[in-house]
Amino acid sequence: MRPLQLGIPNQQVFSDTLLELAKRDRNILVVTSDSRGSGRLVAFGKQLPDQIVEIGIAEQNLVGVAAGLAAEGKCVFAVSPACFLTARGLEQIKNDVAYSDRPVKLVGISAGVSYGALGSTHHSLHDLAVLQAINNIDIVIPADNFETRAAVLAAISHPRPLYLRLGKKPMHHLHAPDADFTIGKASRVRRGDDVAFLATGETVEIAVQAADLLVERGVGAEVLSIHTLRPFDEPAVLEVARRVQAIVTVEEHSVYGGLGSRVATLLMQAGVTPSLRIVGIPDEYTYTGSQMEIFAHYGITPSGLATTAEALLEGKRMAA
Amino acid sequence: MQIAELEYKSIQYRRAILSSIAHAGAGHTGGSLSCTDILNVLYNHVMRVDPRNPAWSERDRYIHSKGHSVEALYVVLADKGFFPAEKLKTMNRGGSHWVGHPTRKVPGIEQNTGALGHGLSVAVGMALAARMDGRKHRVFTLLGDGELTEGSVWEASMSAAFYRLDNLVVIVDRNTLQITGRTEDVMALEPLEERFTAFGYAVRTVDGNDVAALVDIFAQTPFAPGKPSMIIARTTKGKGVSFIEDAAEWHHHVPTADELARALAELDQAELRWQERYATITTRHSESTGLF
Numbered sequence: 001m002r003p004l005q006l007g008i009p010n011q012q013v014f015s016d017t018l019l020e021l022a023k024r025d026r027n028i029l030v031v032t033s034d035s036r037g038s039g040r041l042v043a044f045g046k047q048l049p050d051q052i053v054e055i056g057i058a059e060q061n062l063v064g065v066a067a068g069l070a071a072e073g074k075c076v077f078a079v080s081p082a083c084f085l086t087a088r089g090l091e092q093i094k095n096d097v098a099y100s101d102r103p104v105k106l107v108g109i110s111a112g113v114s115y116g117a118l119g120s121t122h123h124s125l126h127d128l129a130v131l132q133a134i135n136n137i138d139i140v141i142p143a144d145n146f147e148t149r150a151a152v153l154a155a156i157s158h159p160r161p162l163y164l165r166l167g168k169k170p171m172h173h174l175h176a177p178d179a180d181f182t183i184g185k186a187s188r189v190r191r192g193d194d195v196a197f198l199a200t201g202e203t204v205e206i207a208v209q210a211a212d213l214l215v216e217r218g219v220g221a222e223v224l225s226i227h228t229l230r231p232f233d234e235p236a237v238l239e240v241a242r243r244v245q246a247i248v249t250v251e252e253h254s255v256y257g258g259l260g261s262r263v264a265t266l267l268m269q270a271g272v273t274p275s276l277r278i279v280g281i282p283d284e285y286t287y288t289g290s291q292m293e294i295f296a297h298y299g300i301t302p303s304g305l306a307t308t309a310e311a312l313l314e315g316k317r318m319a320a
Numbered sequence: 321m322q323i324a325e326l327e328y329k330s331i332q333y334r335r336a337i338l339s340s341i342a343h344a345g346a347g348h349t350g351g352s353l354s355c356t357d358i359l360n361v362l363y364n365h366v367m368r369v370d371p372r373n374p375a376w377s378e379r380d381r382y383i384h385s386k387g388h389s390v391e392a393l394y395v396v397l398a399d400k401g402f403f404p405a406e407k408l409k410t411m412n413r414g415g416s417h418w419v420g421h422p423t424r425k426v427p428g429i430e431q432n433t434g435a436l437g438h439g440l441s442v443a444v445g446m447a448l449a450a451r452m453d454g455r456k457h458r459v460f461t462l463l464g465d466g467e468l469t470e471g472s473v474w475e476a477s478m479s480a481a482f483y484r485l486d487n488l489v490v491i492v493d494r495n496t497l498q499i500t501g502r503t504e505d506v507m508a509l510e511p512l513e514e515r516f517t518a519f520g521y522a523v524r525t526v527d528g529n530d531v532a533a534l535v536d537i538f539a540q541t542p543f544a545p546g547k548p549s550m551i552i553a554r555t556t557k558g559k560g561v562s563f564i565e566d567a568a569e570w571h572h573h574v575p576t577a578d579e580l581a582r583a584l585a586e587l588d589q590a591e592l593r594w595q596e597r598y599a600t601i602t603t604r605h606s607e608s609t610g611l612f
Contacts (some may be wrong), residue, residue, distance in 0.1 A: 053448065061441045061475035068445020071431065072453075091435055092472075096442055100424060100432040 004172035004205060007145040011109050011166045015040040017152040018077060022051050028156070029053060029069060033062045033080040038168065039109050041079060059084045063092035063106070070102040075156060082108025082124035082165060083115070090130060097161045098136040104162075105155045106137075111165045112202065112252030113281070116290040125281050127165065128229060129257025137161040139229040140183060143204035144174045147227050150181035158183065165201060167252070169291060172205045174225065184228050186236040192220030195309040196240045199250035200226045200259045202291075203300055207250050210305035221309065226259055234266055241267055246275040246312035248305060252295075255280040275312040279305065321364045324598040326531040329399070330360050331590050334560045336395040336408065336611035338587075342580045343612075344411035346420060350557040350570040352392035354495040354528070355462060358553055359396045361534040362460060371401040374427045380457050381446050383431050385439020386464035386493060387421040388572070394418060394426070398611060402428035405611050437470025439463065440490060444480050447488040447548075458541075462491045466498030469507045474519065477548075481520025486542040489549045490521070493528065495557035499571045512552060521550035528553025561586050 007013075022028040022044070031053045036042050045052045053069070055062045059080055066078035078085070085108050086093065097104045108127060115122035131137055138160050142148040148166065155162055174189050181187065189204065190197075190211045197207035204225045211221035222240055226233070241247060247267075249260035260278030267273060279300060287297040295301060299308060321329075333356050341347030363369065367380035384393050391411070398405040403426065410416035417425035421434025431442050443461040450457055467473065480488055492512070500506050509515075516523045522543035527533045534553070541549045557571075558564030561583040564575075575583055 050452070055475075055479055058472075058475035058478070060437075060472040061444070061479055064438055064441020064472065064476065065445040065448065065479060067431075068442040068447075069449050070445075071442065072446055072449030074449055074452075092438060092441070095432055095435050096438055 004174070004208065007171050007173050009040070009168050009170050010142055010145060010148040011168050012040050013145045013148040014107065014152055014164070014166055015044055017149050019044045019047065021152070021156060022048055025075070026051065027073070028075045029077070031055060031062055031066045031069065031076060031078045033057055033059055033084070035080050035109065038081060039079045059088035060092050063089040063104070064096050066104045067092070067096035067100060067102045070104045077105045077107050079107040079109060081122065082111035082127050083122050086124060086127035086130060093131070093137070094134050098134050101136060102161065103159055105158070105164060106162065107164045107166065109166050110168045112167060113286070113291050113294045114167045114169065116294060117288060119288065120286050123286060125254040125286070126257070128253050128259070131163050132230060132257060132262065137163055138183065138231065139163045139165070140227060141165040141201040141229065142227050143199070143201060143225040144171045146173065146175040146177065146179060147181055147187070147225065151183070151227070154181070154183050167202045169202065171202065174205060174208060184231040184233060186233040187225040187227060188222070189225050190221060190223040192222040193243055194220040195246045195248065195313055196222035196224065196244045197248050197250055197305065197309070198224050198226055198237065198259065198263055200229065201252055203250040203252055206295070206300055206302055207305055209302035210309065213302055213306040214309060219310065219313065229259060229262060232262055232266070237263060237266060238270055238272060241272045241274050244274055245316045246309060248277045248279060248309050248312065250300060250305060251280045253280050255282055275316050277308055277312055279308060323532045323535065326360055326364060326535070328594055329364060330357050330531060331587055331594060332611060333360060333392065333395050333399070335584060335587050337391045338561070338575055338580055338583050339612040340395065340408045340411055341391055342575045342577070343409060345574055346412050347391045347574060348388040348572045349564060349575065350497065350567070351386060351389035351464060351493065351495070353559045353561065353564065354555040354557045355386070355389050355493045356392050356559065357529050357531050357534060358462060358491055358493065359392050361531050361538060363396050363400055365535055366538045367460060368457070369400070369428070371428065374402060378455070378457050381430050381443070381459045383439040383443045383459070383461040384422050384429070384433055385461050386436070386467055387433030389464070390420060390422050393422060393429070395611060397426070397428040400428070408612055436464070436467040437472040440473055440476035440480070443488060443490070444476050444483070444485060447480070447485040448483055450487055451485065458487045458489060460489045460491065462493060465492055465494045465496065465503050465509060466506070468492065468509055477516070477519045477521070480548040484546040485548045486544070486546055489541050489551065491551045491553055493555055494552050495555045497557045497566065497568045497571070499568065501568050516550045516552070520547060522547040523550040523552065525552040525554060528555035529559045560590065
């Protein structure tokens with residue numbers, strides 16, 4: 001396998017793409033909560049000062065104002081660290097955006113454990129759980145630069161409220177530039193018939209590296225980038241679940257209420273039951289360290305995921 | 321609309337509010353009656369709206385941030401013709417859009433509210449968009465006084481002043497009561513005028529149950545160029561019915577059949593007094609509005 005090529009942070013792709021689009025369309029606005037630095041929006045603010053609305057550190061007002069701007073037909077990207085946006089601003093997301101059906105694009109930056117050693121105040125391991133429990137908000141978590149750019153392009157005309165979850169570390173390229181990207185359709189990154197990694201966001205590239213390790217050991221490993229949690233691509237997940245022996249879900253989120261829970265719910269209710277392991281951040285006081293150190297602690301590494309997959313396959317064989 | 325006509329409407333609106341709450345078996349009686357005159361003056365005298373075209377782009381926007389007092393808003397919107405008055409009889413019934421807090425499913429309602437401390441931020445966004453686009457319409461929002469303890473109100477206030485939104489008019493229904501009791505006993509708000517002034521509003525205080533005073537104060541908005549306008553409307557919770565007035569227990573108490581009859585009888589007396597005061601135009605308005 002050719003090693004993956006390193007790109008740039010998805011947050012940078014987001015801001016570059018948005019600046020390019022906003023230069024051509026005055027209706028595109030960014031609303032931000034003193035978060036231009038982490039949002040990589042300094043250039044946007046300098047080049048398009050009339051299209052950026054600074055709210056200060058006030059996430060409730062950030063979301064409410066964004067809803068009001070969207071009500072008047074503005075194409076609004078509300079950008080704030082995911083940890084604060086989806087906790088401090090949650091009731092505004094629920095009522096002013098989702099319930100009131102305002103197509104605001106909520107952009108949660110430095111999501112998951114991107115902020116690493118800053119500690120749990122700055123982690124968002126709850127956002128997918130709470131947003132999945134709120135009706136009328138689509139959830140997109142791009143894996144690489146390609147998916148991020150495609151998601152921003154799609155978000156512009158997306159008719160419903162949307163949550164875009166982004167991280168801050170440079171990401172490896174997973175897709176060809178001419179790949180397909182549709183909100184609500186899972187993207188296959190690797191094809192294999194023994195085990196499948198269903199991963200989302202910044203963990204997809206780790207799942208791909210795990211799959212490549214498994215192939216070297218003679219195990220066929222599929223990788224789907226579940227870049228959209230809602231609407232959830234049930235047909236794609238069911239198709240792969242019927243084909244493989246074991247599924248490992250991987251996410252930078254609590255093991256409760258995120259991708260793994262969504263997959264388990266679907267498979268149990270459909271009566272499709274391959275061996276399943278949900279890999280994410282467990283229900284404990286989160287380990288301290290950088291994003292990569294936290295990932296390593298919880299087995300979210302190429303070798304860790306490969307070992308998890310092999311153990312699942314071995315268990316399946318023992319049971320058979 | 322003339323003052324006499326507005327006063328007449330307030331009496332009829334109070335009848336319909338009480339009747340529809342009694343019919344539904346639920347509602348926020350006290351707060352709906354305290355803001356009746358404010359909504360009356362806004363919809364019949366101040367704001368530009370078109371009930372046949374609720375989405376008319378040049379309409380003035382109104383956000384009912386004190387969403388629990390939705391019955392007053394439903395009655396006024398029905399009277400304006402945004403929807404048939406018959407819909408008031410579906411309030412809180414299974415499958416009805418006329419639920420206990422406003423939603424955009426009801427024609428004429430701009431924003432879903434009910435959780436307190438949300439309306440002002442949305443109004444700021446709307447006013448900002450109007451300013452960006454050079455449009456002339458204005459944005460009005462009504463907050464309860466109990467609502468003012470929500471921190472988001474003060475976040476929104478900072479941004480309204482920072483962006484110099486003089487196309488925004490904020491009204492506080494200052495009836496001094498919330499569900500538990502006096503606002504000043506639950507969590508003191510005073511000195512409210514000074515606090516709002518310090519946050520950058522141009523502030524006026526008015527008798528919020530006096531339609532003539534309300535007409536006069538709205539005519540003065542914006543109070544200062546480059547500042548959002550704040551009207552502290554001093555009202556009486558439960559205004560118009562002696563035994564409901566200024567009583568915290570009527571926050572969401574539903575009138576019994578007997579209480580409704582006594583309340584409507586008091587409003588009959590109010591209408592008689594109105595007729596005596598405006599004898600010359602009585603015939604034009606003595607018919608029922610047919611609201612309920």
